Amino acid sequence: MARVHRTRKARADLVGIWRFVATDNPDAADALLDRLDEACRKLAEHPRSGPARHDIRPGLRYLVVDAHLILYRIVGDGIEIVRVVHGRRDLFNLD
Known part of the structure; x- marks a missing residue:
């Protein structure tokens, strides 16, 4: 079974997303994180399913989930x- 590894920044992103959504609706925040987690598991099984974004970083790919991008x-x-x-972030200026 393929594994899903998360960088420290990715883990912090997920916490931040949950906190932002949970301010208004904790159940929606939980559901969003569940969808993101499920998408990551599917990506691990089919890693080439996300389009490449070598223009941002060599080897980088992405998948859209709701309004968010999973960069992997x-x-x-x-x-x-x-x-x-979030999909509206400037992907060329991520810290």
Whole structure:
């Protein structure tokens, strides 16, 4: 089974997304994180399903989930989630 690795920034992104949504609706925040997590598991099984974004960073790929982008790269035993950001973020200026 392919593994999903998350960078420290990706984990912080997920916490921030949950906190932002949970301010208004904790159940919606939980549901969104569930959808993001399920998408990551599917990506690990089919890592080339997300389009490449070599213009941002070599080897980077993405998948859209609701209004968010999962930015990831393929690694030896699965995928590494690099960031999870809102789709309106400037992807060329992520810290």
